[in-house]
Amino acid sequence: MAEALPDFSGLTALMSSCAPSSSAFSALDDRALVDAVEAITALRHEVERAQALAAAEIVRRSKVAFGLHGLAQRNGHANAGELLQSITHSSKRETIALVGVGRMVAETEAAAELELARRDDPELAALVPEPVAPWFSELSRPMASGVLTVAVADAIRSGLGEPGGEADEPALASALASVLTSVMAESRGLHADAARRLARQARDRIDAAGVAARSEHQREQQFWRVWVKPDGMVRGEFELDAESGMLVKAVFDQLTHPRRTAAPVRRGFGDPVRGDAAFADARVTRERDAAEGLVQLLRAGASVDPTRVLNDKKPSVRLVVNADSLSTGDGSGIIEGHPDRIPIVDIHTGLCEGYLPVLFDDDGACLDLGRDERLFTDRQKAAIAVRDGGCLDPECTRPPSWTEAHHIDHWQRDGGRTDLADGILLCRRDHLRYHNQGWEVRRTGTNYWLIPPAGVDPEQTPRLMRPKTPADIINPVDPTRVALAQAHAPVPAPAPVAATAPECEFSAAG
Template sequence: MPDFPPDLADIARRLIGREVSTGTFIPLDDAALLAVVEELTLLRHEVERCQAIAVAEVARRSRVPFGVRGLAQRTGHAGTGQLVQSITRSSKREAVALVRVGQMMAETDAAAALEAQRWSDPMVSETTPAPTTPWFAALGAAVAEGVVTVEVAGAIRSGLGEPGGDADEAALVAALPMLVDECRSLHADAARRAARQTRDRIDAAGVVARAERQRHHQYWRVWVKPDGMVRGEFELEPQAGMLVKAVFDQLTHPRRLDAKTRRGFGDHALGDARYADARATRERDAAEGLVQLLRAGASVDPSRLLDERKPSVRVVVNAHALATGEGTGMIEGHPDRIPVADIHPGLCEGHLPVKFGDGTVLDLGRDERLFTERQKIALTVRDGGCMDPDCTRPPSWTEAHHIDHWHRDGGRTDLADGILLCRGDHLRYHNEGWEVRREGARYWLIPPPGVDPERTPRSMRSKTPSDILNPVDPTRLPMPGAPPVPRLVAAAGEREPARPAV
């Protein structure tokens, strides 16, 4: 019997025996504290990886063919998920995700082991058919090698879904290596969004089916609570929902608060309470605004054309998809795609063509300090929201920032030298010394020395999917069944594009 499980048990006993309390970490300085958190995180991820592999074996021994002799049944549980949940004391969702990732790794390993055996033993090769490599093999291997964590792998698998529509197994196999590489430094929520965007990019038929399904499942419910308050809930398809969100954002925007209230947020003693009070005030104002909007809408003359100055939803689509009807578009501030067919009716409301490249019409150089409305629309299309790597603020909450400061650096009011930042990040960048550098079409965030003494550049990614801005020539896409094409930087031994020097 291997001695690995006893080693794990010994590690667990050593950790349990440690007397750890909040006071353990108080004496540490910032750098030491963060180092401890990172080391504990590495340990947790390694434990989860081993746990997923072990759980996969539990699932194998609990398979339906074993019946009452299966491991789960013999221990008094209905299935593997219930058994794992009872051991880990986790939620049902977490237990199912752990089992799923473990089985994904096990199936990948089993197919690879059988293929290796067929190559090494001619007798096995003659008597055993070639194994079917699962389409998620690249993801299973990435977890086994520690490239991505168990949680990120589960998020990727969930975001991609199962083969179907235009996203058959061959298409998913071709897309996985690049997706895994993109997600190696992302947290689980960002990885799930990236996987959903990948699925939408290759499965236009699925986008159409989802849009129809969403329209079918819309609802709005209202009821009276026992205390007399009227409560409601709704679910709307993306375009209708984002219109409602645009109205809500206008009614709750931080700029609607007076300057004195906003300054109070920085008070060390009362800042949290003032922020909570301000939030309650904004939400109360939004409720009153909703009622006023409903009154105005209910009383409007149906024969009258409404004012053009109204909350709107901006839809982004590239010219190629619009001309051919093939592909998808996106709603500004929303993570999912929409069919091209749903975009055409909106063109009657008005549209603004935006061309990236020479930028001559939209570049103002040193003639103007402030970005124009058309420039901001172009930045909205390009950036898709706040460009800070950890921020998810929508475009409506952002401001245009000169990456080369107007006074200090002689910055230019050109598209290439501007990015979108939410108000909070914009102030933080200026006040704390964060810098943004551009190399070609890529932007890098440079932390101040107090945050990172090495000032290691951090990649800033647009929230707008890349294929919306730059349609891919179909002839350049990998053929079904063809091996994935490695990235150019991989040949140089790099995991990501070279970072700019500071």
């Protein structure tokens, strides 16, 4: 018997009668406004779930085998995708995601229904082979039940990719189980981009050949184009492979780092420009400086003195790999600040050029360099940058080059130590927000927890701060050890403290 769908018949009439406008929401207080958005979002996700299942049925009824009698063809469309896009007014990418998730659920349910029918009918069981559940079936069920949204389910599926290379169906099923464990362990849930990154990392862990193939494909696809515009300006564009591109990005980040524009921007006499106008002016200034710096670098070539252009720091790209992977040749590595893996052979090439090695213990913690100083040293910052992989705030994706070292135990207030275990990376925006609004960070073993101020969360529920560096890069022998330790780590009890002035150093840790 078909499952009863939620009743959406009155939804259109309800929305029309309410006629929501911006004034309706401006009258709400902060808590009521957040609650309203959460309720609307929950409703949207429920509608999308039903929409995905209906889209899969439209695809089934529009198969090429039906010819002109297919549902899409009878409605004047070449295929189901065009029909759906005309109905939903979505982008092509959104339509493909909707169809893909709907098919995934439909295939899983079809296999389960066939197995049930074989159990109830011995004659059918003798004629029809036992169905094999699709490798993605464990993803279909939480999506169909509403535990996962359509966007997150599509992100996980696309991040894991299709079977191929060293990633056969059993391996992908195992990787999917690991991803779902991490996703379900997040009390606040992961958004689609974070889920895709997590799934992409899981695929790379089991498919080193795929990492090498992707790297080679990127090299073949590189290009740099330059042309003269009608107004006389010279414009260009390029795409580079991960390693080359991150070197260019390191140069760009140094030329455009916000700390390079410390003083307020002035447009002439009078008060300095502040607010949005100051931010816009600072951005334009940084980009103009970057353009001038690019010209200087190209003009000077290999003989350039980096201290003349790059604020006394030579741009660098760190290749991160576990020592065991490096010695055995198994696995892969990453480029600091880049989400994708690179082959071990590229790691060996990079190490010949003098990249900084960083050591980890069996639990995935950076080894302390043993310097008891007020400020973190450059080598300590480098180690923290590799460990954290960027700003450690759960909602932030800024790379290591835009971060600063933060003492989780304040130097003066808490008697904090300048040790690797007691320092994390935060971008300047989050660094200032933590200090100004009273956010705290606690550590249990190698895990870091963000404690919100009472004004944001009256219960001050700790939030796990996950590093952006994949766990298996640090510990390839048992990559699930870190993930399981995070999932089952003891949550620290909230310990509110009085807000004080910032005590951490504010200098780039990249």
